[in-house]
Every structure is written in structure tokens, then in C-alpha cells.
Amino acid sequence: MKIRSPIVSVLGHVDHGKTTLLDYVRGSTVADREAGGITQHIGATEIPIDTINKICGNFIARLSIKDTIPGLFFIDTPGHAAFTSLRKRGGALADLAILIVDINEGFKPQTYEAINILKMYKTPFIVVANKIDRIFGWEVHEGASFMESFKQQAPVVQTELDLKVYDLVGKLHEEGFQSERFDRVNDFSSQISIIPICAKSGEGIVELIAMLLGLAQEYLTEQLEIHEDAPAKGTVLEVKEETGLGVTVDSIIYDGVIRDGDEIALMDTNNLVKTKIRSILRPLPLEEMRDSKKKFKKVDEVVAAAGIKITAPNLDDVVSGSPLRVLSDEEDAEAELLKELEDITVDTDDEGLFVKADTLGSLEAVVHLLKEMDIPIRSAEIGDVSKRDVIDASIAKDENIEHGVIIAFNVKVHPKAENDLSNSGVKLFAGDVIYQITEDYEAWVQERKEAQKKQWLESIIKPAKLMILPKLIFRQSKPAICGIEVEAGTVKQGYSLMNANGDYVGTIASMEDKGETLTAISRGQRVAMAINDAIAGKDFEEGDSLFVDIPEKHYKILEREFKDKLNEDEFTALDEILEIKRIKDKDWGKFGLFE
Numbered sequence: 001m002k003i004r005s006p007i008v009s010v011l012g013h014v015d016h017g018k019t020t021l022l023d024y025v026r027g028s029t030v031a032d033r034e035a036g037g038i039t040q041h042i043g044a045t046e047i048p049i050d051t052i053n054k055i056c057g058n059f060i061a062r063l064s065i066k067d068t069i070p071g072l073f074f075i076d077t078p079g080h081a082a083f084t085s086l087r088k089r090g091g092a093l094a095d096l097a098i099l100i101v102d103i104n105e106g107f108k109p110q111t112y113e114a115i116n117i118l119k120m121y122k123t124p125f126i127v128v129a130n131k132i133d134r135i136f137g138w139e140v141h142e143g144a145s146f147m148e149s150f151k152q153q154a155p156v157v158q159t160e161l162d163l164k165v166y167d168l169v170g171k172l173h174e175e176g177f178q179s180e181r182f183d184r185v186n187d188f189s190s191q192i193s194i195i196p197i198c199a200k201s202g203e204g205i206v207e208l209i210a211m212l213l214g215l216a217q218e219y220l221t222e223q224l225e226i227h228e229d230a231p232a233k234g235t236v237l238e239v240k241e242e243t244g245l246g247v248t249v250d251s252i253i254y255d256g257v258i259r260d261g262d263e264i265a266l267m268d269t270n271n272l273v274k275t276k277i278r279s280i281l282r283p284l285p286l287e288e289m290r291d292s293k294k295k296f297k298k299v300d301e302v303v304a305a306a307g308i309k310i311t312a313p314n315l316d317d318v319v320s321g322s323p324l325r326v327l328s329d330e331e332d333a334e335a336e337l338l339k340e341l342e343d344i345t346v347d348t349d350d351e352g353l354f355v356k357a358d359t360l361g362s363l364e365a366v367v368h369l370l371k372e373m374d375i376p377i378r379s380a381e382i383g384d385v386s387k388r389d390v391i392d393a394s395i396a397k398d399e400n401i402e403h404g405v406i407i408a409f410n411v412k413v414h415p416k417a418e419n420d421l422s423n424s425g426v427k428l429f430a431g432d433v434i435y436q437i438t439e440d441y442e443a444w445v446q447e448r449k450e451a452q453k454k455q456w457l458e459s460i461i462k463p464a465k466l467m468i469l470p471k472l473i474f475r476q477s478k479p480a481i482c483g484i485e486v487e488a489g490t491v492k493q494g495y496s497l498m499n500a501n502g503d504y505v506g507t508i509a510s511m512e513d514k515g516e517t518l519t520a521i522s523r524g525q526r527v528a529m530a531i532n533d534a535i536a537g538k539d540f541e542e543g544d545s546l547f548v549d550i551p552e553k554h555y556k557i558l559e560r561e562f563k564d565k566l567n568e569d570e571f572t573a574l575d576e577i578l579e580i581k582r583i584k585d586k587d588w589g590k591f592g593l594f595e
């Protein structure tokens with residue numbers, strides 16, 4: 001058994017400093033490069049323990065960390081590689097994560113997204129509060145530890161920093177995590193450390209590295225044990241076309257050994273792909289790259305942890321996030337992969353919406369978040385939105401409009417599908433922040449519900465009251481025509497009217513004002529109204545109040561669903577109507593036992 005370096009992934013909102021931090025980590029040891037200060041991998045950078053000791057010896061001594069691990073292995077392709085690197089099923093890739101937050105901006109959509117993914121995979125993480133140099137009055141001390149630099153700041157600046165750190169503590173608390181500034185943490189297993197840093201000047205990086213080392217040493221050594229002679233396990237970070245090499249896969253090997261000529265198994269969108277390694281490549285040291293213009297060197301074998309490029313036939317359809325296994329006679333790697341493939345495709349519902357994403361990692365993350373929101377998923381696949389997806393979603397839409405939805409994370413709509421999409425009425429929610437996409441989707445669902453409710457409310461007969469104006473009866477009957485004023489609510493053509501005793505008076509045939517025909521009029525409006533079935537002088541008199549005759553069913557719906565949507569005058573009219581109705585039927589409008 002051997003212990004490998006813990007694999008560290010950096011996550012955070014765009015522009016909060018992931019690249020700058022990784023550049024600093026790479027650059028801080030550049031002087032030591034030749035002395036073995038840093039090992040450049042494909043897609044990763046490894047800082048060996050000796051170098052770490054040199055940079056943060058003091059801290060390591062103070063934290064009484066014993067150096068049993070060989071170094072720290074940073075995945076240095078930030079962005080969505082992070083999702084891939086955090087996948088758990090089929091083997092965790094990242095052992096630890098750094099969540100980077102701009103201390104002046106605080107939590108942003110991708111910060112929440114990252115936290116959700118860390119929660120989902122239960123990955124231990126450290127929060128770095130970046131860009132402390134932007135705090136008003138901060139005096140930069142290049143390369144200093146945070147504590148050293150902090151001590152030299154003016155008291156107001158120190159206070160300002162702490163206030164900002166406590167904002168983060170509050171936000172993390174809302175997300176269910178206890179946290180503290182790292183130097184105030186007393187239990188690293190239950191509290192998350194927040195390390196203020198400046199990725200540009202390097203302030204605080206010493207503590208960050210020491211802290212990662214400490215956590216790994218204390219809590220992770222078991223999961224870092226590797227089997228040096230076992231067939232390798234890894235994860236594909238990227239599938240790339242390289243000039244002269246064809247399609248290659250960049251992968252991180254986290255266990256075992258992989259050799260030139262090995263048979264390996266990987267996954268495309270739906271199937272297992274088996275192939276034989278043509279060559280294993282590592283990056284050439286920078287200096288040699290400059291001389292020879294070549295980027296890679298061939299190696300015969302590598303042992304975990306390592307980031308390598310593999311060339312082999314049949315890699316064209318392999319997906320990012322795919323597991324990679326070296327096949328051997330003893331181990332049943334193939335069956336293991338097939339099982340994983342099954343898990344991914346089976347994890348869907350009979351009905352629901354359609355999800356497309358760019359990598360296995362991001363697909364899992366999207367599916368997980370949607371499930372947490374209780375949103376059913378009909379299918380979840382890797383790849384661009386195709387014509388077939390649109391057709392499937394359009395069929396689903398005919399059954400349930402809310403299922404005629406495609407969630408597209410970090411993928412494009414295939415040009416051939418665009419036309420169909422705009423004609424089908426299928427709703428597309430696309431973007432590269434999961435959090436934003438789900439928010440947009442929820443807003444749409446909410447909007448639809450409101451619109452439906454509004455439509456329903458429109459069709460309900462609402463309370464209204466009108467008065468027959470004195471001296472304005474123009475015609476006695478067939479239909480009776482008279483001047484009226486609306487006293488409460490809105491009166492519409494076709495409504496039935498009743499008098500104050502609850503007797504039927506007639507039905508509104510038409511309304512007219514200054515030669516204009518109206519279908520609905522509201523409180524205060526005066527019009528000439530034609531009333532079918534009514535005889536003026538018999539069914540009503542000048543000065544009478546008439547009420548809209550609300551069907552009992554409509555009354556109950558109003559009472560239960562829309563009472564808060566009525567105006568004050570409608571509200572009063574409703575009470576009057578209820579009273580009138582109950583003259584003839586004392587139980588009118590009461591709810592039955594099973595309603």
C-alpha cells in the first residue's frame with residue numbers, strides 16, 4: 001500500500017479568482033521547478049511535500065502536521081471540469097475542494113451551485129475569501145501569510161475584513177454549514193475554515209496549502225491508499241482532438257497503474273467503449289517545450305495520482321466525466337462500468353422533463369438538483385439538444401405542458417433542431433449556471449400557474465350591484481331598457497340579475513353608452529341597459545338596487561380561492577348577496593362535509 005497525493009478541485013463563481021489562484025499555486029514554485037518543485041500533469045499540478053515544507057514549514061510545524069502524504073494534486077482546469085472531478089459514483093476523483101468566493105461580492109449563483117454539488121457528493125471543502133486586497137485601505141504584503149499581513153493592517157481594515165468574513169459565515173450557516181475564520185476554528189471535523197487570501201499577491205496562500213495538507217493528513221489518509229500494481233482507475237476530464245494525434249482523452253488516474261498497450265474501458269453516451277492504449281503522454285517541461293515545439297512526452301507507465309493524455313482508437317464518442325478502467329483478467333472492471341451505465345440511464349421517471357448536459361458530472365449534478373426540487377425527469381442524457389429531443393418533448397407537452405421542457409446545461413441546440421424547437425412550443429431552459437436554469441424554470445412554472453388562475457378567475461361570476469336610475473326607464477319590456485349605475489363590482493353582458501328578495505329579474509342583453517356598445521362596466525359607470533325577461537314596474541322600480549345572481553358553485557370558489565382578490569366594494573356586495581340568497585335557502589353557500 002502506498003499513499004497518493006490528495007486531489008484538490010477549485011470551485012466558485014465566475015471571476016471570483018479560480019484561475020488566478022491556480023496560477024499562483026503553479027507560479028509560486030516555479031523557481032523550484034528544476035529542483036523538483038512542481039510536477040506538471042495533464043489537467044493538474046502537483047506540489048510535492050518537500051516544496052510544501054519549504055513554503056509553509058512554519059505553519060506545518062505549528063499545526064503539528066506529520067508529513068505522511070506525498071504532496072497536493074490540484075486539478076487545474078477550472079470551470080465545469082469541477083463537476084466531473086467531484087463525481088462520486090465509480091470512484092471519487094477530488095478528495096478535497098476549495099470553494100473560492102470574492103470577499104467583496106459574497107455568494108453568487110455559481111457559489112450556491114458549487115455548495116450544492118459539494119453537499120451532494122459530501123466532499124470536504126475549505127472556503128477561501130479572495131481579493132482581500134480590494135478591501136478599502138488594505139496594505140498588500142506580497143507572498144506573506146494572512147496572519148502576518150493582517151497584523152499589519154489598520155484596525156478599521158481588520159474590522160472590515162472580519163465583518164465580511166462573518167457575512168460568509170452567515171451565508172454558509174444558511175446552507176447548513178458551521179464555519180469560522182481558520183485561525184478561530186476549534187474543530188476541523190465539524191467546522192469549515194474560511195481563509196482570507198489574495199490570489200494576486202499570494203497573501204494567505206501559505207495557510208491555504210498548510211490547511212489542505214492538515215485536513216488531508218488528519219481525515220483522508222485511508223481513502224488515499226492506492227494499490228500500486230492494481231489495474232488503474234481514473235476519470236476522463238476532457239475529450240480533445242490534437243493535431244497529429246487524433247482524438248485523445250485527458251484523464252486523472254486516482255488508483256493503480258496504467259501501462260502502454262493496456263486494454264481500457266470507458267463510456268460514450270450509451271455504451272461501453274473498449275480500446276487499447278496506443279500511447280500515454282505527459283506534458284514536457286516548459287523549457288523543453290520551447291526548444292522542440294512538442295508539448296508531450298511518451299511514457300511507458302504511470303502510477304496514481306497522475307494526469308495523463310491517452311491516445312487510442314475509438315475515443316471519438318467518449319464523454320467527459322466517463323470513468324476509465326484498465327481491464328484485467330482478475331478484476332471485473334467491465335461489469336462495474338456496465339452497472340454504472342445502467343444507474344445513469346435508469347434513474348429517471350415515467351413522466352417529466354428532458355435534461356441534456358455536457359458531461360457525466362454535470363448531468364448528475366443537474367439531475368440531483370432537479371430531484372431535490374421534486375421535479376420529475378423523463379430522460380437525462382449527455383450531448384447537444386437534438387431533433388429527436390425536441391420531438392420527444394413535444395409529445396410529452398401534448399400530455400402535460402409542464403413536461404414539454406428541455407433543460408440544457410452547457411450544451412448547444414443542434415442547428416437541425418432549432419426550427420423544430422421554435423415551432424413546437426417546447427420550452428427550452430439553457431445556460432451554464434445550473435442554479436440560474438432551475439430558477440428560470442421555476443419562475444416559468446409559477447407564471448403559468450398564475451396565468452391559469454387568472455383565466456379561471458375571469459370565468460367566475462363575481463359579486464356586483466347596480467341601481468335603476470330615476471326617470472330613465474326608456475322601455476317597459478321585451479327587453480326592458482333603462483338607465484343604470486354600477487354601485488359595486490363589474491357587471492357583464494349575459495349576467496342574471498336578482499332583486500333584494502332574491503327573485504329573478506332578468507338577464508342583461510346589452511349595454512350602451514353614448515352610442516357605444518359595452519360588454520362589461522364597472523363601479524361608477526352609467527349606461528343604458530337592456531334586460532331580457534324583465535318588465536319595468538313589475539320586476540323592478542326606479543331607484544331599486546339589483547344584484548348579480550351568483551351561482552352557488554361560483555360563490556364557493558370565490559370564498560375559498562379568490563377572496564383576497566376582491567375589491568372592498570365587491571366584498572361588501574358579496575356579503576349582501578349571501579344574505580339575500582339565504583332568505584330563500586338558509587344553507588346556501590355553506591360547505592358540505594366532503595367539499
Ligand code: GDP
Nearest residue numbers: 013014015016017018019020130131198199200
Ligand atoms: P475565474 O473566472 O474564477 O477563473 O477568475 P479569474 O482568476 O480569471 O479572476 C477574475 C479577475 O479577478 C481577473 O481580472 C483577476 O486578475 C482578478 N483577481 C483574481 N484574484 C484577485 C485578487 O486576489 N485581487 C484582485 N484585486 N484581483 C483578483
